[in-house]
Amino acid sequence: MDSQRTIDGARVIVALDFPDAGGALALAAQLDPQLCRLKVGFELFVAAGPALVEALMARGFDVFLDLKFHDIPNTVASACRAAANLGVWMLNVHASGGSAMMQAARESIATCPRPPLLIAVTVLTSMDSGDLRRIGVERSAGEQVLELARLTQDCGLDGIVCSAQEARLLREAIGAEFLLVTPGIRPHDSEGDDQKRVLSPVEALRAGSDYLVVGRPITRAQDPLGRLHAISESLRAAE
Numbered sequence: 001m002d003s004q005r006t007i008d009g010a011r012v013i014v015a016l017d018f019p020d021a022g023g024a025l026a027l028a029a030q031l032d033p034q035l036c037r038l039k040v041g042f043e044l045f046v047a048a049g050p051a052l053v054e055a056l057m058a059r060g061f062d063v064f065l066d067l068k069f070h071d072i073p074n075t076v077a078s079a080c081r082a083a084a085n086l087g088v089w090m091l092n093v094h095a096s097g098g099s100a101m102m103q104a105a106r107e108s109i110a111t112c113p114r115p116p117l118l119i120a121v122t123v124l125t126s127m128d129s130g131d132l133r134r135i136g137v138e139r140s141a142g143e144q145v146l147e148l149a150r151l152t153q154d155c156g157l158d159g160i161v162c163s164a165q166e167a168r169l170l171r172e173a174i175g176a177e178f179l180l181v182t183p184g185i186r187p188h189d190s191e192g193d194d195q196k197r198v199l200s201p202v203e204a205l206r207a208g209s210d211y212l213v214v215g216r217p218i219t220r221a222q223d224p225l226g227r228l229h230a231i232s233e234s235l236r237a238a239e
């Protein structure tokens, strides 16, 4: 499972949240696979499907297929295998689907020639402790992330998606090897949008993030490659 766990290459994952293949490919054409990996989520995958994922990989990008599977174990395992067969670099499930679901997901891709990294979403970065209370979770966001991180680690997955705000606490609790993939990244001059638990790229790196998911601050920039360069440079200087 840990064949792709070593962090070499880009730490920035650009979220290609576009309504169609044309917009996604046009943005990808402005980016550099040496500087970033790409994330394909629901909107783009529903619109453009596996062909778009293959087109991005053919351009040299590692692809994180962000479909956040959350269903009964058999269904999630089959979906993970189908995703792994596409040759993606990383894929994800929801940790709140539970241990049987996560173990089934892990086992379903274990025999792939080059298994993708498999990570689990803990608490969405658009949620805070008040949102959790309203769905019956009395723990704080940080406590809930830690609980789900431990469960994910026990199930043998490669890491989690969480806010960089929790990264320092997680690093102390779960060690250096477990991957922390952190969306909700906002350079200081950016809008927060619908994100609630945010940090800047350098703050996220210093807190212990391995990979930083950045969407709108790059995709809606006047100069997306310039923005990516600036973020990459700031990270290199901080490492």
Ligand SMILES: O=C(O)c1cc(=O)[nH]c(=O)n1[C@@H]1O[C@H](COP(=O)(O)O)[C@@H](O)[C@H]1O
Binding pocket: 015, 017, 041, 066, 068, 092, 121, 123, 124, 125, 126, 161, 162, 183, 184, 185, 193, 195, 213, 214, 215, 216, 217
């Ligand atoms: O799994 C994810 O990637 C994810 C988990 C999470 O908790 N929060 C979160 O924002 N994301 C994704 O990360 C991206 C963030 O995009 P921006 O808010 O535009 O930077 C979006 O594609 C989200 O779907």
